[in-house]
Ligand SMILES: Nc1ncnc2c1ncn2[C@@H]1O[C@H](COP(=O)(O)OP(=O)(O)O)[C@@H](O)[C@H]1O
């Protein structure tokens with residue numbers, strides 16, 4: 454009730470956008486291609502060393518920049534990124550703070566920067582592993598199109614997020630489907646990319662098994678996981694959904710419960726349904742070629758014109774962000790210039806006063822000279838009078854020049 458983060462954690466539709474969970478799933482629940490598993494083990498070792506160095510050895514108290522560790526789990530949907538984030542938190546004995554970024558961003562439009570900061574604060578307080586799921590919008594290159602307000606907003610949020618990331622002392626995991634097209638700023642801060650490849654037949658066979666209960670799930674004698682694995686080049690997520698559909702079908706058979714079995718045709722039908730649902734949606738994030746080898750997409754392909762254009766767009770986008778930053782800084786600089794202008798009248802006033810003083814003194818001196826000239830002329834000393842007259846004229850010219858300077 455008295456949880457200040459309550460509003461933060463709930464969307465307007467009451468679906469949880471940020472959720473702190475005690476992780477249950479472990480690396481035993483996930484079947485990964487050997488390379489992905491190696492990368493994850495390496496990541497875990499890095500996190501443990503980091504913990505040792507910065508917390509137990511106290512170096513975190515002496516150095517306050519770059520304390521956190523950030524990872525990007527990149528790969529097609531359903532390849533186990535979410536489970537692995539959970540397994541990492543489990544291995545560390547910490548909570549997992551899951552942020553469903555895509556929804557969060559749209560629901561918090563207008564105030565998202567602040568909310569992103571609150572999420573980081575909450576994770577730091579709970580010492581939770583922070584997990585940005587569906588984080589493509591963070592990782593993707595910032596758009597150059599300046600006409601949409603939403604686009605600007607998103608850029609702003611990404612800027613806030615990248616800044617928070619610099620200061621966050623803990624572990625952050627991003628999950629992204631868009632393997633290519635990373636924002637250079639995101640790349641700079643997240644150097645640890647772990648690739649979640651589609652499982653091979655070997656892994657798929659084990660995934661089919663891991664989705665069932667070892668003892669309790671009743672299976673028909675005809676079930677052949679090897680055949681299923683070879684027939685369907687599906688992701689772990691697809692296999693999970695197919696298993697659930699198959700179980701539904703088997704449970705609906707009109708026979709007594711103790712005679713119900715999940716049979717091969719249930720699994721086949723389940724997988725066919727999953728596949729047709731996918732083709733209806735037709736929204737694989739990778740092209741067909743890339744689906745077979747998603748990492749080719751990551752490597753950037755063969756330097757096509759499209760790539761070049763994209764690179765240029767990206768450079769432009771970075772430039773636009775710089776210009777935006779400069780524009781944001783302008784009001785402050787204008788303020789400083791105004792301050793300088795503010796003191797100017799005072800200084801001009803002081804200058805005027807001293808010039809007036811100088812003029813008065815000169816006029817006084819000219820009057821004296823004039824008097825002396827007159828006296829000299831009256832006394833019949835012509836030459837002396839002439840010289841004095843010239844001096845008086847020069848002095849008056851100087852006064853005139855001073856007055857002119859004042860007018861400028
Ligand atoms: N490599 C895997 N091993 C075992 N199960 C998997 C694997 N990948 C996906 N699954 C199953 O699919 C579900 C969805 O996977 P998830 O981790 O959410 O994928 P992602 O986050 O990559 O989209 C998981 O809960 C799990 O049941």
Ligand SMILES: [Mg+2]
Nearest residue numbers: 534535586628
């Ligand atoms: Mg996921």
